[in-house]
């Protein structure tokens with residue numbers, strides 16, 4: 001079995017909707033916005049960022065899954081193979097992440113887990129991401145991050161961020177939210 005690229009799902013569509021609402025006013029203020037997506041998957045948000053007017057040369061991305069990296073490169077986007085920020089350089093106005101956020105489930109395959117599962121509590125990858133992300137944000141830069149009610153709650157303040165809930169979606173078995181985060 002190979003590492004499969006994450007097929008856009010409810011969480012992806014929620015993130016897309018929020019980007020379409022939140023990015024235009026930010027772009028109006030700064031047409032040179034530098035945008036980074038961690039965990040680009042199918043590239044759905046890279047495409048949205050470009051459609052909204054972010055210059056292609058200002059769109060950067062990464063994924064831990066080499067199949068996603070190749071796919072996004074084929075679409076013409078700058079995407080590198082990296083575990084979170086391991087190989088990322090520079091500072092960004094916007095960083096987005098639709099992370100693996102589910103608690104471990106032994107019935108799930110190893111490859112599917114790469115897309116969905118973060119560890120025992122479900123918030124492990126988000127915690128690692130938030131500890132590192134502040135080193136890559138420009139002054140007044142913003143993070144857009146998805147969390148799920150199925151994973152252990154996160155105290156953004158303790159990690160050094162002010163949070164604003166910018167959109168949620170109730171699904172059959174969980175509630176997904178997108179948070180806008182800024183360094184305190």
Ligand SMILES: C[S@@+](CC[C@H](N)C(=O)[O-])C[C@H]1O[C@@H](n2cnc3c(N)ncnc32)[C@H](O)[C@@H]1O
Nearest residue numbers: 006008012039040041063064065083084098115
């Ligand atoms: C839920 S999918 C989201 C994909 C896409 N952004 C979307 O919204 O449809 C999570 C993505 O994060 C990637 N990923 C998981 N762990 C990662 C890590 N440590 N560093 C970078 N990417 C990671 C997965 O390979 C997958 O592409």
